[in-house]
Amino acid sequence: MVKAAVLGLGAMGAPMALNLDRAGQLAAVWNRSPERAAVLSLGAGVLRATTAGAAAAAADVILLSLSRDTDVLEVVAQIRPDLGRGSVVVDTSTVSAATARRIADELAADGIGFLDAPVSGGVEGAVHARLAMMVGGEEAALERCLPLLRSIAANVVHMGESGSGQATKAVNQIMAAGINQAVTEALAFGAAQGLDMRRVLDVVRRGAAGNWFLDHRGASMLEGRYETGFKLSLHHKDLAICLSMAAERGGPSLPLTEMTLEAYEALMAEGYGDEDISALYRLKRP
Secondary structure, three states: OOOEEEEOOOOOHHHHHHHHHHOOOEEEEEOOOHHHHHHOOOOOOOEEOOOHHHHHHOOOEEEEOOOOHHHHHHHHHHHHHHOOOOOEEEEOOOOOHHHHHHHHHHHHOOOOEEEEOOEEOHHHHHHOOOEEEEEEOOHHHHHHHHHHHOOOEEEEEEEEOOOHHHHHHHHHHHHHHHHHHHHHHHHHHHHHOOOOHHHHHHHHOOOOOOOHHHHHHHHHHHOOOOOOOOEHHHHHHHHHHHHHHHHHOOOOOOHHHHHHHHHHHHHHHOOOOOOEHHHHHHHOOO
């Protein structure tokens, strides 16, 4: 059986590791802060590695769940000497398409496969293995990893060559910014009209304007709760990547993305960067 190592045990990586463990597909885990690995309830045979390289050496498929391009590049450099020929690195982080293509080229020279496979669905999707996964890279590498990926994602779609997964995730992140803007603005408008907002949520979410964000964040933001499902600071990072990718291709302009970045920067300056992106409501509520 093909087995995986999960490198990065944050809000997304930890539940992915747990789901792989339940399926009997987890060989090892690693995190920069060892205590994150120590507290996970894993099977007795799972290695809690003290180095990224040791975790990678124990598995056929290495899943990365990290925060930024620099983190991914650093960890790939660390594990590269320990990767077996024919193994596959699957990066579920959100980074630029250029970073994905660079890593794919570097690992291909060693006979190692690479898939850029960012995910969408938030912490809830990771916990319940209902993530949507958009994959760039060679189809043969994806076929080898599919039994593992289906233990953490409900929808795995091959988007094309290396970088295509990250480009698709950028589309997702731009849409998420627009939905966040629309939902928070509309709810603030409704509250200012003196409406019973619980009734507003109940009726609107069943109509044409219904969406995942409204269902999962509408009630909590109206109550002034912004528990992290997707950190505002991380969405800010992703949207900056989107602007960079657009500039590389000569457009198009992304005014809504730019507006959301400015709003996030204002919230981050007030100390709200670790809250959920629904904290945008802080700027709009009456």
